[in-house]
Amino acid sequence: MSCVILDLDGTLLNTDGMFSEVLKTFLVKYGKEWDGREKHKIVGKTPLEEAAIIVEDYGLPCAKHEFVNEVYSMFSDHLCKVKALPGANRLIKHLSCHGVPMALASNSHRATIESKISYQHGWKESFSVIVGSDEVRTGKPSPDIFLEAAKRLNMEPSSSLVIEDSVYVIGSYSLEFLFALLLKDKDSYVRIGVVAGKAAGMEVVAVPSLPKQTHRYIAADEVINSLLDLRPEKWGLPPFQDWIEGTLPSEPWYIGGPVVKGLGRGSKVLGIPTANLSTEGYSDVLSEHPSGVYFGWAGLSTRGVYKMVMSIGWNPYFDNAEKTIEPWLLHEFDEDFYDEELHLVIVGYIRPEANFPSLETLIAKIHEDRKVAERALDLPLYSKYRDDPYLKITSSKGQ
16 A cells, blocks of 8 residues: 555544534533434534434424534534544554655545644644545545545555545445445445445545444455554555554553442453453543553552453453453452452553454453563563552542
8 A cells, every 4th residue: 555545533533422512512402412312323424414414303493504503613612622542643653754645534624624633733744635525526425535535645546545434334235336325325324434435446444433333344454443453564554663562552541449340250251350340430531442451550459559451342252231341450369359449550552352252262362461461561661650659549530
């Protein structure tokens, strides 16, 4: 691949959560409550398409243009709070440093795209090309946006790699059939970016922005859990050089609270006693970090500090209904410590969560994760966090 074309919302920026908050506020004045039931319909849509869906489904007494003007005005006021998704800054900096041409191609209007990225340091300078849906004849799922981006980059579509979060199709159909279907019925099939990229004749990596939906991405050339899992060398691009002994360092982040009873499978089913934490109060933290296996240090209020490896996510083998936080303290304890205050300092990432063909292979992988974490935490890069003050306080709230 000679260039990379990236989607923006849901791929690089965590705008989905912010948009939901704005909609909650907007709908209150009409006596309505945003419950997220239309979220799967509007992801990847143009502003007017989003407006038409919400105005109709909620029976709002306003025109779609009025909706767009008011809601996007409110949304603009919140743009400074929108955060980059995990791995976004790392990827952009990496490609930029290696001179790989990059373009942004979004169903948002050009002015909106530029407003969104203006709050992200170094982004505007990193992209040679920006294309919005108002600059082409038809937005996604038409390939027009991607073809225009490649044209402005002076690159062939076949040498362009697209990274997208949007495709939502059902069944095993040909690309031509899917594209025709999407154009015909956008309300039912709205995860459209991957199909648009393939229709443009490009290679496409999908990064699903909705959980437990990887099976919907049949048209993509590769599906990854998050940008942290992208391996550029698979596409003929310069590899990352920041993995250290099977781990990816991160800025430390913090979770804490009393140890709660889990789903009863750690010790009994897996032979691995996890010290589960409640997700209550940590929705923002969990939305900022993709599901996967992490590691760091754990502090128990009456016992000390221990090495720790943990999973955050839905545990595909067990198909959790809710996202869970399941730390494994790497120490042999003689007794349970439910309700004891537990604080975690997470310092790095090991791998995405994955499904396994058998319980035995799952258990083997968890023990492999343990070895990776134990070895890494002896490195000065990570061992210094053992003395983090957060591990020695007893407050039930994280930082």
